[in-house]
Amino acid sequence: MHIADGVLSGPVIAVSSTLALAGVGIGLSKVDYDTIPKAGILSATFFVASLMHINIGPSSAHLLLTGLLGLLLGWTAFPALAAALLMQTLFFGYGGLTTLGANTLNAGAAAVICHALFFPFIRKEGGRPATPFWIGFWAGGIGILLNGLFFALTLFLSDRDFGETILAVLLAHLPIIVIEAFVTGSAVAFLKKVKPELLQKGPLVS
């Protein structure tokens, strides 16, 4: 769900880039030189994971992992996403240069909301082994759902006539929401088993 160049209107680009810049600023204020390598390597991990393809019937789709990224990184998701999106635009042909801000905002806002909603739960939780899975499940599903809704909103604010196109694109992405929820759920359950301190404090606390 990357928005390409030439699709968005000037005002939408201006507003979304400003907001994305603010988000990246807040995210950067939360890392210091001890945690920057971690943030960079986590960005690389999410970048590589998002290249993974999952077959759905005859076609395939790639994961976005917005929910997992938000859950682990919080506000730092903004600079991490901006770096990954910049990379994708310049070297892989996804997204666009003028829409870099809008794309960062759409994914970053979804990630931060996921963090706010679900991180407190995962911190408190200690009981039954199934629960981390369900926290991750909802975080993954809602993360990508919000990502999609923000994507739709940006397009719709640019041009009301995009309405039906947006609907079609979102419908095509519906299976991904379910897949993403299951994958994120089991990734969180795995992390809870293997490296619980990661979910207690967040990865950027050394």
Add this chain to the structure above:
Amino acid sequence: MLIEGNVHSFINRIDPRVRLLIALLYAFCIAFSTRFFPIVLAGPLSFVFVALARLSLKQTFRRLAELNFFMIFLLLFFPFSVQGEALVQWGSMAYSKEGLEKAVLIALKANTIMITVSGLIGTMEPAALGKSMQFFGVPKKFIHIFLFMVRYIDVVGDEFRRLRNAMKLRSFQAKCNLHTFRTYGNLIGMVLVRSLERSERIMAAMKCRGFHGRFYSLTNFHIRMLDFSFLFVCLCFLASLTWLEFFSL
């Protein structure tokens, strides 16, 4: 890994800062254009950049696949939403000529910009890109995250491939079922854990070597006559595109 095409190509002799500046100006110039004429001129020029970078056309087109996935949706559905002269009438729905024109324009703009960016920056060394971003005032912390990411994409990618091979050796087959999703979740979790542990080792190693939040680069950029000429030619072209946008028919 990233440096496809030819390292000794003409584009790679141009100062990275100049290339970044032109790519940005070019993208904004084309993205906000509302007429066909400037785009029709800029389209062929974008291939000039690709040729100068000695990128193969096949690679360039493969890059455009993801972008055009959305464009197909746009061409299919957008004209139905726009009021205008109907090309195809289907019940109460009309596929309008104005809508098709707008959709084609957007698709052309997006492709033109992406091809240009591939030509200008696609073959740039990421480290040079980081340095140019610093020149234009991008925060240092962001550049550090970007450079670490670029450096470790290959390493993390190898980690992924190693685990995928291990899965394949145990007869794992990717299908569209719960087992596959759970296994992929575990795979991602495992790579995350390994990446974090790696990052701790990296940080320790860097501290041992006296890292205090600064990368030192051995290459220094110098603006030469060639860079100036390239910048001048490109700016002239952009200026004429803008002129066409406002004053042509």
